[in-house]
Amino acid sequence: MRITIQNVIDRLRSSVHPIENTVDGLEPGNPGMEVLGIATTQMATQQVIEQAIALGVNLLISHEAPYYSHRMTNGLLDGDPVFRNKEKLIQESGLAIYRHHDYCHRMEPDTIMAGLLHNLKWETCVEEMLPAAAMLRIPQMRAIEIAEYAKTQLSIPYVRIAGDSHMTCSRIGILVGYRGGGVNAIPLFRGKKLDLIIAGEGPEWETPEYVRDSTYQGLPKSLLVLGHAESEEPGMRYLAERLQESYPSLPVHFIPVNPVFRVV
Structure with missing residues (x-):
C-alpha cells in the first residue's frame, strides 16, 4: 500500500482538533510524495539531517524548527551563511521535514x-x-x-x-x-x-x-x-516506536541529538 507524507501527517493530527495558527508544517516537502522511510528527532540539526540522508529516509519529523526560531521572523536569516548551507543540503537531498510540535503537545496524553x-x-x-x-x-x-x-x-x-x-x-x-x-x-x-x-x-x-x-x-x-x-527527546523516541507500529512496512528510526552545551 502506497503511504504518502500527507497520510502520515493526517495520522499525527488525527486525534486532535484543528489548531489555528500552528507552527506545525511541512517545509520543505511535497505532501503527495510516497514515504520510503521515516526518522524522528527533537531538533533537525545539520548533523541529524546528514544522518537521516545516510539512513535513506525521505521524511524527517522534527519537534523543533530547523532554523533557530519558534516562529520564523522575517529577515532573521537573510544572507546568513549558516542558513544557506543548511538549506542547500536539505534542498539537494530531497528530504522532506515536517515539524510536529503543537499537535504533539495537544495529544492526550502529551x-x-x-x-x-x-x-x-x-x-x-x-x-x-x-x-x-x-x-x-x-x-x-x-x-x-x-x-x-x-x-x-x-x-x-x-x-x-x-x-x-x-x-x-x-x-x-x-x-x-x-x-x-x-x-x-x-x-x-x-x-x-x-x-x-x-x-x-x-x-x-x-x-x-x-x-x-x-x-x-x-x-x-x-x-x-x-x-x-533532554526533556523532549524521549517523547520523539516514543513517537518513532508508535509510528513503527502504525507503519510496519516502513523503516522508522529515531535520531538523537548530542547535548548542545558542554560543562567546562
Missing part, C-alpha cells in the same frame, strides 16, 4: 510528556495530568538522588539543580521543554504543594530565583533543570 515519564519509569506515579504539566507522587528521595536518577535513566551527562538539593521529595511536578518559567512553575509549587519541579528549561531569573528565595526563607523547594532537548 506525546512528549508520555515519552519522558516512560523513560523515567514513573507512569504509575502520576496523580494528575494537566495540559502543561504532570503531578506525581514518587517514593521519597532526596533532590540530589532524583537528579542522579534522572541522569541515569535519560543517559544525559549533567543536570542543574537549584534550591535545597538535600531535601526529601515525594510530591513533584514535571514540565517538559520551555515550560519551566515562573508563570507555569511558581503557581504549581504553591497550588499543588510540590517539593520539586523537573523542567526542561525556562528563564534563569524566574523559577530558579523563586526557589532560591523560598529555600532561604526556610520554605525548602527544589528545581531540577534537564535541558530543553
Whole structure:
C-alpha cells in the first residue's frame, strides 16, 4: 500500500482538533510524495539531517524548527551563511521535514510528556495530568538522588539543580521543554504543594530565583533543570516506536541529538 507524507501527517493530527495558527508544517516537502522511510528527532540539526540522508529516509519529523526560531521572523536569516548551507543540503537531498510540535503537545496524553515519564519509569506515579504539566507522587528521595536518577535513566551527562538539593521529595511536578518559567512553575509549587519541579528549561531569573528565595526563607523547594532537548527527546523516541507500529512496512528510526552545551 502506497503511504504518502500527507497520510502520515493526517495520522499525527488525527486525534486532535484543528489548531489555528500552528507552527506545525511541512517545509520543505511535497505532501503527495510516497514515504520510503521515516526518522524522528527533537531538533533537525545539520548533523541529524546528514544522518537521516545516510539512513535513506525521505521524511524527517522534527519537534523543533530547523532554523533557530519558534516562529520564523522575517529577515532573521537573510544572507546568513549558516542558513544557506543548511538549506542547500536539505534542498539537494530531497528530504522532506515536517515539524510536529503543537499537535504533539495537544495529544492526550502529551506525546512528549508520555515519552519522558516512560523513560523515567514513573507512569504509575502520576496523580494528575494537566495540559502543561504532570503531578506525581514518587517514593521519597532526596533532590540530589532524583537528579542522579534522572541522569541515569535519560543517559544525559549533567543536570542543574537549584534550591535545597538535600531535601526529601515525594510530591513533584514535571514540565517538559520551555515550560519551566515562573508563570507555569511558581503557581504549581504553591497550588499543588510540590517539593520539586523537573523542567526542561525556562528563564534563569524566574523559577530558579523563586526557589532560591523560598529555600532561604526556610520554605525548602527544589528545581531540577534537564535541558530543553533532554526533556523532549524521549517523547520523539516514543513517537518513532508508535509510528513503527502504525507503519510496519516502513523503516522508522529515531535520531538523537548530542547535548548542545558542554560543562567546562
